[in-house]
Amino acid sequence: MTPFVPTLRPATLVLAIGLASCAGDLTLPDGSAVGLDLTVVDGNGQVGTVGQALPDSIVVEVTSEDGNPVARRRVAFLASGGGAEGFDPDTALTNSEGRAYTRWVLGTAPGPYVAQARIVATGDTVVKAVSLQADALPGGPDTVRAVGPTSQAGVRGEALPEPLTVMVVDRFGNPVGGVEVEWKVPDDDHGELSEDRTVTGADGISSVTWTLGGGAGLQRAEARVGDTNGSPVDFTAVVFF
Known part of the structure; x- marks a missing residue:
């Protein structure tokens, strides 16, 4: 019986010889x-x-x-x-x-x-x-809002029990320091504020004291921070005597 001898096509033979000759040098991606x-x-x-x-x-x-x-x-x-x-x-x-x-x-x-x-x-x-x-x-100033009461009762010629306080925050609600706040009393007989301009602290907060005017009834004050949301913030005081 004649033993079986596999035959290789030329291209296959070349590939087999090439792989055998470089088997020791063949490096796969690591x-x-x-x-x-x-x-x-x-x-x-x-x-x-x-x-x-x-x-x-x-x-x-x-x-x-x-x-x-x-x-x-x-x-x-x-x-x-x-x-x-x-x-x-x-x-x-x-x-x-x-x-x-x-x-x-x-x-x-x-x-x-x-x-x-x-x-x-x-x-x-x-x-x-x-x-x-x-x-x-923090980001730039986005919104200003009141902290504490926006309406209080008071006595003519005396300071309100609590200061007027605002907070400035960025668009994510983080306090923003170093922002200028402009305070104003619209009418002359509505008293005066301790400062016309303040700057927020690292906590985003700034405040002033409001000494009421001599008229009875409703008095107004406001805080402005440029064109931010919530500006101006309005404060009122009810003066009974």
Whole structure:
């Protein structure tokens, strides 16, 4: 009986020989991050405004053990903590310089923010994360509102029991400091205020004392903050004697 001898077509034979000859050198894509390092190049420690992207991009760099940039490695950006908004994009591939870019969009609460960047790896590979920090400031003045009573009873020529108080907040309801408030008594016989202009503190609050005029009945005062919502805030005093 004649033994069976497999025949190979020329193309198949060439492929088989090629694979056999380079089997020791064949390297498949490695999904692990062993031997790679990740560092923050730019954009860390920025100060921005709530609800907005930081002014500059976050830039990280992936390098090999010998310090050379590594292209086409995926990096994930992870926001953490209360009020954190996130990144756009939240994952990015490194370019030919080994760098990945993203924009950090802050949440709606002012204060410090923390996040991480890490190389995306397969399997059980553990990759050291790099930390990212930013600080968010309140937005611009959006709304002014009264804090405390807007109507009180008082005596002619005397100060009301409680000061007139307003708070200025941004569009997310965060207090806004450093905002000028203009106070006014529309009629001459409605008394006088302790100050014509004040500036809100860090808590967004500002107040004045109202000494009533000599007329009986209803007296009025107001607080204005530019063209913000709720401006002007009206206050009234009922004078019985």
